[in-house]
Amino acid sequence: MASVSFNEIKKDFGKTQVLHGISLDISDGEFMVLVGPSGCGKSTLLRMLAGLEDITAGTIAIDGRVVNDLDSKDRDIAMVFQSYALYPHMTVRDNMGFSLKLRKDKPKRIAEGVSRAAKILNLEPYLERYPRELSGGQRQRVAMGRAIVRDPKVFLFDEPLSNLDAKLRVAMRSEIKALHQRLKTTTVYVTHDQVEAMTMADRIAVMNEGRIEQLGEPLELYDRPANLFVAQFIGSPAMNVLEGIYKGNFVEALGTRWPCSAKAQEGQGVKYGIRPEHLSFAGQGIPAEIEVVEPMGAETEVLVKIGGQTFTVMTHGRAGYGPGERVFVSPQAAHAHLFDASSGRRI
């Protein structure tokens, strides 16, 4: 177990700068998720920690020791790749024991290490199989087994669930989380899926265009997004946002008044954000027209049109409406978010 610290990390690919001075401290035993859209630099940051990319500027330290110039093998880390990266010509046992073999551990110790990891991951029946004889989920577990067998200071996960189908992804998500709770190894996990980030992380760093937009616990990011980017990236379905003018506890937009308890300067141009579950149907309020109804069983996602803009409303149970119907929508003022119209920062 160890702490990880990024200090003013920069990365250039030729003339393009992809990371603009990232600083981030990850505590001992923490599960840190780096989340962001494609090309935001999250994988590059992870690969720099793994020693697979050179560091243009700044320092990375593991347990207080700067590792910039250390080879991957000397950093005491283990990584799980999106494509599993299992050695196809080796059995599960050999795949898992490979790093110990290279470390010249005794055969008895290798066998013990492999069987301990196999037991944790329920891989014991598959030890003599080749990767091609395993399902996607089993392969992913072998990749994780290969990582835990080494008992490293830090686990790195690079979008490990992206290649799995939806059902398996949910199952593996819980498995990884349970594994972390059991082993308590410091983990850095990269994903573009905000649901994965929300459900697994102790803390999340939301990244965009080579910068950290916000760092915090999952619900903190959800409840108090620091800016419009985080507000719209975290949460599914995404937050509804509309542009208007703040006037005494209301935002005037789309020809109607939207209540909010947050304060801004009178007459200030703002962006009003409201999550789908904080909009509800009522007997009176903002007039809207139903566009699409998506029943999901326990909840119903309803797309409505207000003043030419589409909004998502999430209701519990069945909606009881049909497309084209005219309804009233009522926002919960206490849950409305205000952002500066020009900078996008939270007010």
Place this chain on the structure above:
Amino acid sequence: MKRFTREAFLVLLAIPILLWTLLPIYHIFLFSISSKDSAFSGALWPDKPTLRNFGTIVREEHFYLHHFWSQIWNSLWIACAVGVITLAVATCAAFAISRLKVRGGRAVMNLALFTYFIPAAFLAIPMYKAMGMYGLLNNRWSLVLAMVTLAAPYAIWVLKQASDKLPIELDEAAKIDGATPLQLFRLVYLPLMTPSLIAIGTYALLLAWNEYLYAYLLLSHERTIPLAVALGHFIAADDSPWELLMATGLVYALPPAAIYYAFRRYMVSGLTTGAVKA
């Protein structure tokens, strides 16, 4: 109906191609089991088929066959040496260029491609001169080195393309697992490249086995020449022993056929690697 027409067309096309390919082989076979007198009779099957020609070859009982065993040994030695050395050179080059991403790798690949534009015959005389300067003429190594020079660019090209297909994450995983470049090469790269290596090794081996021009130029002593050159000597005389020539030719054709048959699975998959974008 359309499918039937298509298949009928293919069969009609295949028949002449098959005859075209098999007739010379049948011709060789026919000569090799005929006696000297009946070889030119024009019959489709000899009156008295005989294996005597093969006995003559094995016992080296003819003027042209006095060094048969040493000549076929030369062919084998040269072919195996070319196969092994080409494989060693090309594998290391492909690994360095494709996996270690060494500087100048691209230039090497372009140069390898460039060598295709130079006909082998064009280089024969300079090669003769070079081998002469090194004192290697009439030494089997001269032909080995020459053939490796000719086979390596293609081998590097094919192996590099095959290497590129291996996911880079495997190298990264091995690196994190603690593998040095040499361990990566030995424990991950070589096992995964086996089909391509077999294909390229076989290619180089057969190229050297079939070589005539360079062998004829660089080796001239009866004891150092490979069998391909020795076969050429048969037709130097006015009264050529055609039945022995054909029987020896048949013997000479057997090893490559056996090798090709044994490795046919790898030949097709290996040599087409990199031919199309996956």
